[in-house]
Amino acid sequence: MELDFERCYRAAATRDGRFDGFFFTAVTSTRIYCRPSCPALMPKRENVRFLPSAAAAQREGFRACLRCRPDAAPGSPEWNVRADVVARAVRLIADGVVDRSGVPGLAARLGYTERHLHRLLTAELGAGPIALARAQRAQTARILIETTTLGLADVAFASGFGSVRQFNDTIREIYGRAPSQLREKAAPAGGALRLRLPYRAPLHADALLDFLGHRTVPGIDARDGDTYTRTMRLPHGVASVTLKPVPGYVNAELTLADVRDLAPAVSRCRRLLDLDADPEAIDEVLAADPTLAEEVRKNPGVRSPGATDGLEIAVRAVVGQQVSVASARTVLSKLVVAAGGAFPDAAGLLALPDNAFAMPTARRGTLRALAAAVGDGLDLDGGGDRDEVRAALLDLPGVGSWTTDYIALRALGDPDVFLPTDLGVRRGAAALGLPSDPKRLAAHAERWRPWRSYAVIRLWRHA
Incomplete structure (x- = not known):
């Protein structure tokens, strides 16, 4: 991935934290890499390289700065915004898929060969899936070393390393210190x-x-x-x-x-x-519309809440069809009680008796069809192709465009979803002086691309 040297150098020279996670500064004279906002003195131009990922820096032999902790920088918003295979791979690696299933499992989830996936990731991030997963393991290990009293051998395996030796070598290589030295200055939290x-x-x-x-x-x-x-x-x-x-x-x-x-x-x-978002870029587009400018000025940095479990969001969307938020909460509460006090997975949802679903028979059938689809491999957690997931959802009985769009907005993290027929969106639009007719509102919302999901959240707030 080509990075503009002058732009990166200016950002790093001014310690602009907005670029943290977008790129990393590698210093050839010290063999250390930093985030752009690192407070250390800016090195000379001839001693600087800019790399697209921490994994790329580590792959080329640079050690992480212990002052600015570049591995803990916010992630690039690009990986949440984009829906291509590289972005999906990055999200799945962050979720630990390589640690649990290896690169073959990652490639199978994405529908690509391992070799082609490696080429794609290396071209954009300067590192393949193994190196990206290794960088994440190192960060996880550092967190466990510094915040728990776990034995270092337990930390090694909990972080995903295959052996204690591999763990020790990686930590020394990336942080320039042995694991025991990282723990020396730690204040163990104990418990949580x-x-x-x-x-x-x-x-x-x-x-x-x-x-x-x-x-x-x-x-x-x-x-x-x-x-x-x-x-x-x-x-x-x-x-x-x-x-x-x-x-x-x-x-x-x-x-x-x-x-x-x-x-x-x-x-x-x-x-x-939605912690990896770039709020300034989003707000700049929305504030260009005079009808939203004052709202954005008064309330900067509104995020688009996502999900910890895609199936949960999908169930919430189906239950919430044509009912108020309060009514949906009541129905969901009964469902959770019937499931033993926790939100069920796909198999658990299918195993619930009819009386656990306080809803019409058709909607109960929709939830069971949804659970069956997830059990058969429908990926609602950000790793699936968004267009393919949308098409699969629309094929389910009782799932229409509103439900599909809500799932895309929250479970899939699509930043450019608009819900012109949603009552809350229409009421919020009216409150801000925007057209409330769905067709006219949808036409007006075209100027908010590619951040219409964020506009939806703002309109809901005014409903």
Whole structure:
């Protein structure tokens, strides 16, 4: 992937945090790589290279800066915005698919050969799937070393390394220190893992918490003031997380049934809160419309909340068809109680008796058809091709365009979804002086591309 040297150098020279995660600064004289906002003195031009990923820097023998922690930078928003195979691969690697299924499993999920997938990733990121997964393992290991009292051998296997030797060699290579030295300065948390999830400012925390809090379901999630707590089904067990936005990052307190789930837990929390978004780029497009300009000025950094579980969002969408949010919460609460107090997976949903579904027979049939499709491989967690997933959803009985679009907006993370027939969207539009007729509103919304999903969230807030 070609990076413009002058643009990157200016961003790094001014320590512009907006570019953290977009590229990495590799210093040839020290063999250290940093994020653009690193407070260290800017090296001479002849001693600098700019690389598209931390994995590319590591692959070329650069060590991570222990001052700016480039491996902990917000992810590039490009991977959430894009729907091509490279972006889908990056999302799946972040969710730990390579650690669980290897590169063959990743390639199978994407429908490509391993060789072609390696070529695609290397061309854009300077590193293939193994190197990208290795970089993530190292970051996961560092977090566990510094925030838990786990034995280092346990950290090695929990992070996805195949052996303690591989773990030791990788940590020394990337951080320039032995694992025991990284732990020397750590303050073990004990019990829950306490992490900081960085984001690009601004972040409208109240908008996020209001959206999630208005849709909480007892037993699944809850809002308490400035914190949001929820359970998550992860590959190796159930987890719970408490999220609290503060300036610069979100405090996350994770309780995991299995520490191997740390990487997917972090990835899903970031997706849920849309922490890798570029709010300035989004707000610039929306504010160019005079009818939204004042709203954007007063409320910068509104995010598009995502999901920790695509099936859960899909079920919420089906249950919420043509009913109020409050009514949907009541129905979902009964469903969760029938499932034993946790949101069921596809098999669990199919196993529930008819009386667990407080809804018309046809809608119950839709939920079962949806669960069966997910059980058969329909990917609602960001790894599937968005167009193919949409087509598969529309083929299900009882699933129309509104339901499909809502799932695309939240579960698939599509940044450019618009819901012109949605009552809340139309009411919000009217409140802002926009046309509320679906056709006229959809035509007006064309000027908000490619960020119409963010406009939808803003319109819902005004409904």
